[in-house]
Amino acid sequence: MTRIFTDRMNIIYLLVAAFLAVFPFIYDSRSMLILFSQVFIFAVLAMSYDILLGYTGIVSFGHAMFFGIGAYTVGIFMKRFEPETSYFLLAVLVTIFLTAVVSYFVGLLTLRLKSHYYAMLTMAFAGLFLVLAEKWRTVTYGNDGFTFRVPDFLKDRTDFYLLCLGSMVIVFMLLKRFTNSPLGKVLQAIRENEQRTESLGYSVLQYKVIASIVSGVIAGIAGILYAVSLRFVNTSVFTMDITLDALLMTIIGGVGTLVGAIIGAGIIEFSHHWLTELAKVHWIFERWIIFFGIIYILAVMFFPMGIVGSIKKWKFSRKKKVPAPVHSDTINQGKS
Amino acid sequence: MTAILETKNLSIIFGGHTAVDAVSISVPPNHFKSIIGPNGAGKTTFFNLLSGQLTPTEGQVFFKGKEITKLSPTKRTRAGIGRSFQITNVFPNLTVIENVRLAVQSHAGIRYQMFKHFRSYKKFEEQAEEWLKLVLLDDRKDALAMNLAHGEKRKLEIAMLLALNTEVLLLDEPTAGMSLEEVPAILDVIRKIKQRGDRTIVLIEHKMDMIMDLSDTIMVLFNGALLADGTPEEIMKNETVQSAYLGGLHREHAAKA
Amino acid sequence: MDVLINLSLNGLATGMLIFLLAAGLTLIFGLMDVLNFAHGGLFAWGAYSGIWVYTSTGSFFAGIIGAILTGMILGIVTERWIIKPVYGNHVQQILITLGLMLVLSEMLKVVWGPNQISAKTPDYLSGSWEFGGIIIIKYRVFIIAVGFAVFLAVQYLLKKTKIGLVVRAGVMNKEMVQSLGINIQKVFMFVFMVGAGMASLGGMLLGPYSGVIYADMGMEFAILAFIVVVIGGMGSFTGSVMAAVLVGLSGSFMAYYVPDLALAANMLLMAVVLIFRPHGLFGAKG
Amino acid sequence: MSTLLKLDQIQTFIGQYHILQGVSFEVPKGEVTVLLGRNGAGKTTTLRTIMGLNPAAKGSVLLKGEEIKSLPTYTIANKGIGYVPEDQGIFADLTVEENIKVAVKKENDETRQRLDWILNLFPDLKKFWNKPGGLLSGGQKQMLSIARAYVNDNELLLIDEPSKGLAPIVVEKVMESILQMKEKTTIILVEQNFMMASTIGDSFYIIDDGRTVSNGSMNILREDEEMRRKYLGIA
Amino acid sequence: GSGTEKSGGTEGKVGKEEQTNTIPIKIGVLASQTGGLEAYGKQTLRGFELGLEYATDGTSEVAGRKIEFIVEDTETKPEVAVQKATKLLEEDEVDFLVGSSSSGDTLAVLPLAEEYEKIMIVEPAVADSITGSEFNEYIFRTARNSSQDAVAGAAAIAKKGVKIATLAPDYSFGRDGVSAFKEAAEKLGAEIIHEEYADPAATDFTSNIQKIIDQKPDYLFVVWAGANSPWNQIADMKVQEKGIKISTGAPDIAALATMEPLIGMEGFTVYYHDLPQNDINKWLVDEHKKAFNGELPDLFTPGGMTAAMAIVEALKKTEGDADAKKLIKTMEGMSFETPKGKMIFREEDHQALQALYAIKLEKKAGVNYPVPVLIRELSPEETAPPVRN
Ligand SMILES: Nc1ncnc2c1ncn2[C@@H]1O[C@H](COP(=O)(O)OP(=O)(O)OP(=O)(O)O)[C@@H](O)[C@H]1O
């Protein structure tokens, strides 16, 4: 039964992806394209966060660190060298390398630090990267940041849209497989009960480090896409806001679901978009941020497990409920 | 025949309190050994030292003649020492079958496979189901572990240990809280494993009839120290054991035996 | 020598101020284990309402009372409607309190406008004394005094009553505490209210310290408060004081002796402390 | 002899699961009533329903004639009911002393006397007075959990599998203590240790699949091997 | 007088191009309407609206074409700024961009102006790099930049033999400001003896101030922006009593209120409503009060107005032609009237050279904040910053 269920889900995913792929050709609005690209980029970031939060049970307040590394690497490469494809690819490789190394060491620290302490330590590291970006002014131009040119193949917004979409789809498929692999199952076990996982013969630290690296590298890639989409980078890529965005998107969509991260990114970006549009229509919405806050609050109240999580549970319990009454009926009959 | 499991002078001190005090034992392969002793005698702590949850303040642990004192729990499990826990210790938000499957997967050595779908390992699922059947829990395989009744969790705990298929099984009060009518079934499982003759079992229990029934030898811990180690009959005759552990009711019981 | 004394005094005062900002969070985050991202909103509201009362009545003392009351009322409302459904669930706490934070700091602008507002020290607390090269700023002495008073009061509350125990027990196992006949919800509400009141007090006292209050002050200082709670060790009130003073002193000394690292002072301090003491300075091992 | 607690056709849901489907029994004052039944039968849920932790959807729970079904847990507890949960409910980070201190309702001489009595019963607790509860051995935790329920002057105690994990000699002590308390306190006991249940129990109820299927005086069960086999699977 | 002149001119042009060009000119204004710089954004917007009204004499028409403007909120986030700018350029097909309140947002939008070949009037972002290293020819800035501030600051206090210490926040704005100030001040013969940078988010600035006191300068020049400010602590540390004079740029009114401790200090300002003595400013002050129940125009209000006036002026010159190439040619070197007098878009970097004001902060009866009182006007030539693109 689960098989059928996932097969049907896969078809839905495929349809949605196909629709998104033809979207720019049927609806010609560049600002929609940009908005969607933004959603895809943040979806990638949120999915990378979900690997930590939803699948391994690690809370990090410093995820922006990897995002920022990606963004700055590509920015600096494009600015310092030529905005050519070869340098771009080099920047991607360097990003992967850097984020992998950094996340490796950050991952190692999960051994020593538990929950909040780890979260805060990652925040400290992200903060140090922020200071570095601020202070290494010859390269980063401080917090004002700098603009740069991008290789030709990234110039066209439609192409870029497709690239972001493609990245999101690939990351989604990879991570889906990753989380459904035997290794992914061990990660979930770690989330549930670390010490027990260890005594089943799994080396928890190695798994955490793997999760940390996978998550870090993908966040770095999101950072690259982000910087390219703006053709500009400044220290805001290292701020807590980015981490919080990733966190919020993951949670709103539903932790530990991956699709949730995508849906969360969509919801946040679009409600943001619509609320700011409303702000122009009616003065009530001038303070649209209040409504934004209310959306978060309502989301928790009505979708306590995130949208995908709550829907899943709801579906699950509807299916489960069927046999239950039958069971009690038979017993009742037997008694009478 | 060399010992499969051996400790030398094993001690651990928690801030001044010696929980395990210079215990030296040796367990031959395929042997069934029980540990008894008053509450707080150090039985669980002794297990923790064997399975690597704790590192001793002093002394050594040997597995098949090799020293493993410094090895992590993970490595010891992989080497072949599996254990169950006194305090129920499962994965609460995973289903019962997933709980067991993780143990099966570990036994199969599939640890870092990240590109294949878990469902391509059908065998795991089947094996997990078999283990659940063995402990009378197969009808609850899709329930979340946290929704199990206490006794059911104990069974799950045993299933997970069995699924690891390790040479040495360390069982910490496996039947505590299990219902009267099901204890015999679980006893049967343990007995069967014993009869297969290829497993070494160390059991902590307070149920004396069960211990008398199963054990080849019994060791007694008192205030962390090894008080006695011998056949069930010898142990039951021990005065200290009778007065400080068994108490009045069991003395009659022992007399009958 | 004068320099050392000046730096120490000012560091201590800043530390005490930071302690006042963090004290509420020590209860809410450290003790009750609620990841309250709206904490900043609470002290921003304390600052605005307190300064508003102060400027409209002319009495600084009334301002302080106003701030504390505002904080306590907000605390009750927040606990009742926002926090209560999400005790024990960090993920939901993050989302819902961030939502609340947005609402709180935006509402500030609705009520008081988007501009920064100047906050003055009352006359009897303005200015400074100078002894040789040593400058003692009156308002800072006042802050140190208030900080100590708050510390002692809360310490009394936690040590002399069962409340601290009950809260800790309640966080570990709410059902059991209730089975022991304790209305844990009421206790949580009370502690949250006290925490929110202290946050507001901190916000109110911060105003005259830097001379200005603004809507974004919440998030800025909330992070600092979180840092202090974690450095001190979750749930340790003494730890929070020590951590706050440490943060104050390190900021003061680093700005003087290693200005290049001043920007990173707090983050460095936290990183170093946590790497060497993974449970904070006074945190229980566990 | 008057009835202290009466459950009538209790139905309890956990989530959407219908766990208790008709539990009824009466607890006479000053007696030990034992609940028996296999794993998952609903014994623990029954106790939790009485405590208001899993409130009943239907049926009634009468304490001295008063309906307490929909009262909050703490109010129920304050009516003089003590609870020893099956998972012991120890506050792991609190010391033994603090664990007990949280429970104490009134700090008076009587409480102090009772505490002395308990600590004599379980000297281990005195020994580890300042140790965090989480570091105690399994049996010590069980002792602490029992002590915490004893320390107040409760009219009714709900004790879920107290003998679990205790050394035989300590089981005896617990039994003795229960017998001693019987004069003042009524007890509902869930117990798998038949020796203990049959020694101290006055009457029994058997719960199966969420309903009470049989009951009687403990003497019957003690003597009637057939009945034991039928309901408990033991001879 | 000038009003009628202008409307006459406009009418003439309307007649000429009536048939050919009736599509409205669209201007997209980017500003922070929410977030930390909200107050600045609002000032710019008010000024811009009034500026359009003034420049077109209330007709909102230039050379026969209607002028429309669309405001978008950047929220002080670069990615939002880019989204909104793209929307303006793509969907609204604006002919001009104006904005924005933050340098970061503005920098992020600069390449779009080039890509879409539309003129962007930068107002009030100050980063030097906008007209410096990140410059492209579509960028014109009516706002003063950091260097102009610094030059003005130097002009107000630097003299031969004067020893100056600086205090600035440790980020681009502060660093840029100080380095420009240093250059300007040294040119005037002053000596910068100490540069102090402080964590802008710090609660405590006394250590930094202590260090400055230790250096015993004649002047302490402070470059500051943002709410969290050191003024109180400068007073508490008795800097002025120690014979160190303070100088800084006077901010907007809300922030002036926090500068009470600095009464008596000499510095400079970009604008205060009673400083520029000309008809346009008078009109601005009057109309602003009328429109916004008695409120006075603030620091960046004239900037918004100036941006509008620059656009209208340029369109007048091109006779309503919004072609960027043509506009660039027209605007380079263009001088135009503003509430702050005449400004000139310098050819090399499109930076508007403008008057700034050397001032002294004084207590005034009936005003609850220290008031900047004019010492002398610093002419556009005097405050011209170095060309850096
Ligand atoms: N991590 C620890 N830190 C401090 N003391 C500990 C720790 N673990 C166990 N102890 C103490 O060591 C002693 C032995 O505990 P252990 O759990 O081994 O007892 P046990 O023999 O298993 O008892 P039981 O039969 O009650 O389970 C106890 O007094 C316990 O409090």
Ligand SMILES: Nc1ncnc2c1ncn2[C@@H]1O[C@H](COP(=O)(O)OP(=O)(O)OP(=O)(O)O)[C@@H](O)[C@H]1O
């Ligand atoms: N939270 C829950 N969600 C779903 N089912 C539950 C939950 N808690 C208990 N159950 C189920 O309710 C039934 C009764 O559980 P209960 O704990 O009352 O049994 P019990 O008689 O105490 O068993 P044991 O002897 O094992 O302790 C069991 O089948 C159990 O799986």
Ligand SMILES: [Mg+2]
């Ligand atoms: Mg034990």
Ligand SMILES: [Mg+2]
């Ligand atoms: Mg039970």
